[in-house]
Structures are given as structure tokens and as C-alpha cells.
Amino acid sequence: MDKSAKDPAKIQAMFSTIAPRYDLLNKVLSLGIDGYWRKVAVNQMPRTGGGLRFLDVATGTCDVALEIVKRCPDAKVVGVDFSKGMLRLGKEKVQKAGHQDRIELRFADVVSLPFEDNAFDASIIAFGIRNVQEYKKGISEMGRVVKSGGKVVILEFTSLQNPFFRLPYRFYITKVLPFIGEIVSGKKGAYKYLPSSMLEFPGPEELKKAMEEAGLRDVKYYRLTLGVVAVHVGTK
Ligand SMILES: C[S@@+](CC[C@H](N)C(=O)[O-])C[C@H]1O[C@@H](n2cnc3c(N)ncnc32)[C@H](O)[C@@H]1O
Numbered sequence: 001m002d003k004s005a006k007d008p009a010k011i012q013a014m015f016s017t018i019a020p021r022y023d024l025l026n027k028v029l030s031l032g033i034d035g036y037w038r039k040v041a042v043n044q045m046p047r048t049g050g051g052l053r054f055l056d057v058a059t060g061t062c063d064v065a066l067e068i069v070k071r072c073p074d075a076k077v078v079g080v081d082f083s084k085g086m087l088r089l090g091k092e093k094v095q096k097a098g099h100q101d102r103i104e105l106r107f108a109d110v111v112s113l114p115f116e117d118n119a120f121d122a123s124i125i126a127f128g129i130r131n132v133q134e135y136k137k138g139i140s141e142m143g144r145v146v147k148s149g150g151k152v153v154i155l156e157f158t159s160l161q162n163p164f165f166r167l168p169y170r171f172y173i174t175k176v177l178p179f180i181g182e183i184v185s186g187k188k189g190a191y192k193y194l195p196s197s198m199l200e201f202p203g204p205e206e207l208k209k210a211m212e213e214a215g216l217r218d219v220k221y222y223r224l225t226l227g228v229v230a231v232h233v234g235t236k
Helices: 008-029 034-042 063-071 084-096 135-144 166-185 194-199 204-213
Strands: 053-057 076-081 103-107 120-126 146-157 217-224 229-235
Touching: 008 084, 008 166, 034 063, 034 120, 034 146, 034 217, 034 229, 053 063, 053 135, 063 076, 063 084, 063 103, 063 120, 076 084, 084 103, 120 135, 135 146, 135 204, 146 204, 166 194, 204 217, 204 229
Parallel strands: 053 076, 053 120, 076 103, 120 146
Antiparallel strands: 146 229, 217 229
């Protein structure tokens, strides 16, 4: 993929453009499975312990942050994103769900998180890391802000390994997905970037290595839905 496709300014603009239809597109394009993927990822984080604090990086429209507060009744979540359009919609959803006292939203870039070291019990990023040009720096930052013994969780698409589904999956990703994306979002070319970002992001083994290089230990990953996505989890 052309490196400039991941220019942060372009990524920011793209997400602000598609923000109003983002949730609907997620449901349509993932055939409704995206909620299950986020649940599995959130389940990798600690559930008990008084006053748990979580960081949802690239929170977008806050589905992960909302899943965390549903699962952990005492927990507080800080969600960060660098798209004002996505954050605006996320804020509306948080208020509608009545969780504004438990989910705080902030404008921030993954590669320089505005938090002290060891501030959270876990950090998580769902479908965000593949968009980050300096993704290793992003992983380091997610580790830096987590306490010793805390978890870093990454949910991301993978390039499918299963030989029976690889071709139909590629067809879906490269032809069907941008077509539907354009129709539903009403924005020409808005989803042109998605296929390459999904297919060219490092595979699960390489991502595991990047997490280890960032200082995380016991890194494991789980492939879900025939390997369409993987959940990685590491301990600081
Ligand atoms: C595909 S959305 C995922 C949103 C949400 N986590 C979810 O599960 O639906 C990717 C989000 O990552 C954000 N993002 C991408 N690069 C970022 C960066 N460098 N710093 C902060 N947010 C970023 C985008 O603005 C967008 O909201």
C-alpha cells in the first residue's frame, strides 16, 4: 500500500467523512458479527477489582467503551480518538446510554497518549491499529500507560489464511465491501482505502512480535470467524 494512504491527516479526514454512517456500515459489512468480536476482545481484560480504569484507544463511536461499562459495573473508561466527527457521535451514544459519568472522551493520537505511565488497568484498540502509520509506537504507548501486570488488547482484521475461504474473502473485501460502503455512506471513494488496509496489515504472528518488542509478555492471539479477525492480548 502507498505509505501516504496512512497519512494521519488523511485517516482523520476519512473517518470524519464516514462517521454519520459508520455504525450502520459496520453492521452491514460485518454481517452483524462485529458486536461479538468486540465482546471477545473486551473479555480479555480484567473484570474484577475495585475501581478498574480502562483506556479505549481509537474509540470511534464508543462501542468498545460501552461494552466495557456493561461488563464491569464499577469500571471507568477513557476513550480517545483523533477524529472529532467520530467522537461527536460517540459522545451522543454515551449520553443516550446514560454512561457519561463512567466514560470520559478525549481527543488524542494513539502515538502520543496524554496520560502518565501506569495509569490504567488495561488498554484496548479495536479496528484502529491498522490505520496507524507508526503502529509500533502506538502499541508502545498502549503498554506505557498500563500498570505492571495490566493487559493490552488488540482486535484487528487479518489477511485470511484458510485456503478455502481466501479467494471468496478477497473478492468480498476488494469488490463487494467498497461498493456497499460507497452506497451506504453516500461518499464516493470513501471505502476505497479499506481493502488494502485490511489485507496488507501484518499478520497475527508479526503483530504478536511487535507486541513483544514493545515489552509485553505472554502474548497470545485468538483467530475468530475463520480468521477474519484476531484478538491479541499481552501482559505488561
Ligand atoms: C474503524 S474505526 C474503529 C472504532 C471503534 N474502535 C470500533 O470498534 O468501532 C477506527 C478509529 O480509529 C481512529 N484512529 C485512527 N488512527 C488514529 C490515531 N492515530 N489516533 C487516534 N485515533 C485514530 C479513527 O478516527 C476511527 O475512529
